[in-house]
Amino acid sequence: MAKITFSTDLCKGCGLCVAACPKGLIVLAKGKLNKKGHAPAEITDQAACIGCAFCATMCPDCVITVEK
Amino acid sequence: MKTVFQKPKALTDAPLHYCPGCTHGIIHRLVAEAIDALGIEGNTVGVAPVGCAVMAYDYFSCDMVEAAHGRAPAVATGLKRAMPENIIFTYQGDGDLASIGMAETVHAATRNENITVIFVNNAIYGMTGGQMAPTSLPGQVTQTSPYGRDVKHCGYPVKVCEMLAQLEGPEYLARVAVNNVKNVLSAKKAIQKAFENQIAGKGFSLVEVISACPTNWGMTPQKALEWIDEKMIPYYPLGVYKDRSKEAGV
Numbered sequence: 001m002a003k004i005t006f007s008t009d010l011c012k013g014c015g016l017c018v019a020a021c022p023k024g025l026i027v028l029a030k031g032k033l034n035k036k037g038h039a040p041a042e043i044t045d046q047a048a049c050i051g052c053a054f055c056a057t058m059c060p061d062c063v064i065t066v067e068k
Numbered sequence: 069m070k071t072v073f074q075k076p077k078a079l080t081d082a083p084l085h086y087c088p089g090c091t092h093g094i095i096h097r098l099v100a101e102a103i104d105a106l107g108i109e110g111n112t113v114g115v116a117p118v119g120c121a122v123m124a125y126d127y128f129s130c131d132m133v134e135a136a137h138g139r140a141p142a143v144a145t146g147l148k149r150a151m152p153e154n155i156i157f158t159y160q161g162d163g164d165l166a167s168i169g170m171a172e173t174v175h176a177a178t179r180n181e182n183i184t185v186i187f188v189n190n191a192i193y194g195m196t197g198g199q200m201a202p203t204s205l206p207g208q209v210t211q212t213s214p215y216g217r218d219v220k221h222c223g224y225p226v227k228v229c230e231m232l233a234q235l236e237g238p239e240y241l242a243r244v245a246v247n248n249v250k251n252v253l254s255a256k257k258a259i260q261k262a263f264e265n266q267i268a269g270k271g272f273s274l275v276e277v278i279s280a281c282p283t284n285w286g287m288t289p290q291k292a293l294e295w296i297d298e299k300m301i302p303y304y305p306l307g308v309y310k311d312r313s314k315e316a317g318v
Contacts, residue, residue, distance in 0.1 A: 010083055016293070019290045053073040054249045057094075058094070058252065059093075059094075062075035067070065068069060
């Protein structure tokens with residue numbers, strides 16, 4: 001069981017985490033914008049997250065915190 | 069639950085101004101992680117460049133100095149010689165280090181100054197809007213080479229690691245990339261080694277990091293990372309170009 005949290009307002013919606021997730025669990029939010037005006041990344045199925053931290057490793061803005 | 073990944077303490081809370089998908093952010097984090105891992109934040113001084121990373125002094129929690137364009141290795145030399153107990157690093161782009169700052173870089177390397185140089189190579193001038201850099205690839209389209217870099221007219225790209233490896237001075241020269249998880253983890257090790265070398269008093273350590281500039285390359289962030297694999301790494305092969313600790317008899 002792992003948990004990832006996003007500092008949503010720091011996200012620039014670049015999508016590098018989306019491509020890095022081996023389980024394909026991360027998407028850019030549809031119909032939602034953060035303070036910067038980007039569509040932020042979010043996780044679709046928290047329970048399926050394996051806590052590999054690939055998303056956080058590729059995030060240029062330290063948006064993601066991973067707990068396991 | 070245990071936190072397995074979080075923002076390193078050596079980075080401030082200031083939001084990075086870089087474009088979406090710019091890998092400067094990853095490289096900042098790797099430098100900060102090395103500072104955290106070695107517990108040297110209190111006595112580290114960074115030297116910021118001119119270029120996209122000009123505001124790096126806002127992002128690192130350690131002391132920072134802003135150098136004139138390209139002069140970071142000269143400023144770092146002064147800092148290190150005046151305060152040899154402190155850890156001094158420079159963070160420079162390709163327009164800064166490989167163009168206007170080439171002389172300072174080469175001479176700091178040949179003197180084997182005991183400093184750590186983080187060299188971010190994204191093959192373009194980012195901050196000024198995407199002009200051709202000394203490191204732009206042959207045929208690469210930029211604002212000032214709209215038909216692609218013509219090597220007959222503009223010459224060939226500068227391969228900094230290969231060039232400096234010819235000198236007897238430098239201790240450690242490595243080229244890494246940050247375009248996928250595996251490469252980011254190798255980059256982290258190389259950057260940490262560059263700091264460890266300085267702590268051990270070994271001398272000039274430079275890590276060249278192949279980085280993406282999605283905005284000025286005109287690509288999506290993910291496509292830019294693929295372009296690094298397809299175009300940049302074949303021209304700038306990754307690896308350790310010099311490591312005197314591994315040479316026989318040293």
